[in-house]
Amino acid sequence: MTIKENYELAKQSYEKWGIQVDEVLETLKKVPVSIHCWQGDDVTGFEVNQRELSGGIDVTGNYPGKATTAAELRQDLEKALSFIPGKHRVNLHAIYAETNGEVVERDELEPKHFENWVAWAKEQGLGLDFNPTLFSHEKAADGLTLSHPDEKIRQFWIDHCIKSRKIGEYFGKELGTPCLTNVWIPDGYKDIPSDRLTPRRRLKDALDKIFAEKLNESHNLDAVESKVFGIGSESYVVGSHEFYLGYALKNNKICLLDTGHYHPTETVSNKISSMLLYSDKLALHVSRPVRWDSDHVVILDDELKEIALEIVRNGALDKVIIGLDFFDASINRIAAWTIGTRNMIKSLLYALLIPHDHFRQLQEDGNFTERLALMEEFKTYPFGAIWDYYCEQMGVPVREAWLQDVKAYENEVLSKR
Numbered sequence: 001m002t003i004k005e006n007y008e009l010a011k012q013s014y015e016k017w018g019i020q021v022d023e024v025l026e027t028l029k030k031v032p033v034s035i036h037c038w039q040g041d042d043v044t045g046f047e048v049n050q051r052e053l054s055g056g057i058d059v060t061g062n063y064p065g066k067a068t069t070a071a072e073l074r075q076d077l078e079k080a081l082s083f084i085p086g087k088h089r090v091n092l093h094a095i096y097a098e099t100n101g102e103v104v105e106r107d108e109l110e111p112k113h114f115e116n117w118v119a120w121a122k123e124q125g126l127g128l129d130f131n132p133t134l135f136s137h138e139k140a141a142d143g144l145t146l147s148h149p150d151e152k153i154r155q156f157w158i159d160h161c162i163k164s165r166k167i168g169e170y171f172g173k174e175l176g177t178p179c180l181t182n183v184w185i186p187d188g189y190k191d192i193p194s195d196r197l198t199p200r201r202r203l204k205d206a207l208d209k210i211f212a213e214k215l216n217e218s219h220n221l222d223a224v225e226s227k228v229f230g231i232g233s234e235s236y237v238v239g240s241h242e243f244y245l246g247y248a249l250k251n252n253k254i255c256l257l258d259t260g261h262y263h264p265t266e267t268v269s270n271k272i273s274s275m276l277l278y279s280d281k282l283a284l285h286v287s288r289p290v291r292w293d294s295d296h297v298v299i300l301d302d303e304l305k306e307i308a309l310e311i312v313r314n315g316a317l318d319k320v321i322i323g324l325d326f327f328d329a330s331i332n333r334i335a336a337w338t339i340g341t342r343n344m345i346k347s348l349l350y351a352l353l354i355p356h357d358h359f360r361q362l363q364e365d366g367n368f369t370e371r372l373a374l375m376e377e378f379k380t381y382p383f384g385a386i387w388d389y390y391c392e393q394m395g396v397p398v399r400e401a402w403l404q405d406v407k408a409y410e411n412e413v414l415s416k417r
């Protein structure tokens with residue numbers, strides 16, 4: 001049977017439940033995923049003064065062929081994008097600026113240092129997102145940035161974030177799609193603090209200064225990302241979930257939930273509906289924590305499906321800004337992007353192929369037997385045949401066919417670096 005024939009047959013199973021599969025595929029095509037550039041070079045960046053990765057995050061593995069220039073990183077991203085159905089976005093960090101060999105401090109970065117990225121994004125039809133980089137720097141050596149007791153250090157990072165918003169605004173203006181500029185800081189303490197409030201007061205004050213200038217939301221959207229702990233900040237993180245939830249609600253900012261930034265039994269899927277009752281938008285960093293915030297490549301596991309189900313069943317495809325955040329240096333980095341991003345899209349397709357109204361009604365009726373039975377049966381509906389057809393239609397490799405191409409790219413390009 002051809003992919004199309006398999007699709008037609010599979011479609012019938014879903015259409016019995018009133019699911020319009022062709023319409024589902026049209027919807028899926030329009031959902032952008034923000035693909036993080038930092039999987040391509042292990043969060044190294046291209047600053048002239050290369051610094052060691054810090055901030056309580058870590059990348060393990062030394063798979064050969066990582067990108068060492070912006071041109072290589074873009075070339076690798078293009079390869080990964082050729083395996084990923086749909087039109088997406090690329091998420092940059094400030095350390096990916098191109099300064100032509102000149103040392104430009106982070107508080108002096110400007111849009112011109114990202115001109116090549118913008119030209120490339122235009123050529124590829126991509127949106128861009130942005131992040132100030134408040135780690136891997138001597139002014140963050142003690143693990144403190146925006147909450148630092150030293151006013152000069154605080155001001156340096158405030159200025160960096162202000163410059164970053166202007167870069168985000170430039171991306172949005174140039175590309176005609178708002179840039180999500182996300183602030184994540186590593187600040188915290190290894191051991192039990194004697195004062196939790198003062199650093200949080202300073203962070204709140206720093207954020208007020210960063211966001212003082214109102215930017216047009218059709219160019220730049222501001223997000224803040226919380227965390228529960230990092231390496232070296234096991235006992236206390238200044239920018240906790242409650243801290244940013246309060247800040248975002250009060251100041252009309254977007255909360256960004258990273259799936260690796262909560263207690264092990266706390267799930268992001270269970271937060272989406274609550275947060276959407278109070279915010280118009282929220283943002284995600286979809287990652288895969290294994291025992292800690294390890295940033296493993298995203299797989300099609302139960303939590304990923306549950307996140308997608310929550311987005312779809314709550315009609316929130318245009319409210320939840322989906323980004324990825326993983327970095328694995330132990331496998332081919334282009335494969336890592338491809339696996340993780342295809343899984344994110346697959347999970348959305350899976351969620352779009354569920355008769356949500358019927359399932360909702362079963363719950364309202366207290367019919368929990370049928371609710372569980374059908375939720376389980378739908379797990380083995382012929383979803384794979386729809387996915388294969390979608391890939392074929394979108395002109396990207398079907399099933400594992402992309403692997404051969406990755407291997408060829410590894411031989412021809414990566415192994416020569």
Ligand SMILES: C[C@H](O)[C@H](O)[C@@H](O)C(=O)CO
Nearest residue numbers: 038043057131184258325
């Ligand atoms: C590099 C990223 O910005 C960083 O991973 C941040 O988003 C994070 O999740 C830190 O744990």
Ligand SMILES: [Mn+2]
Nearest residue numbers: 225258285325
């Ligand atoms: Mn993150």
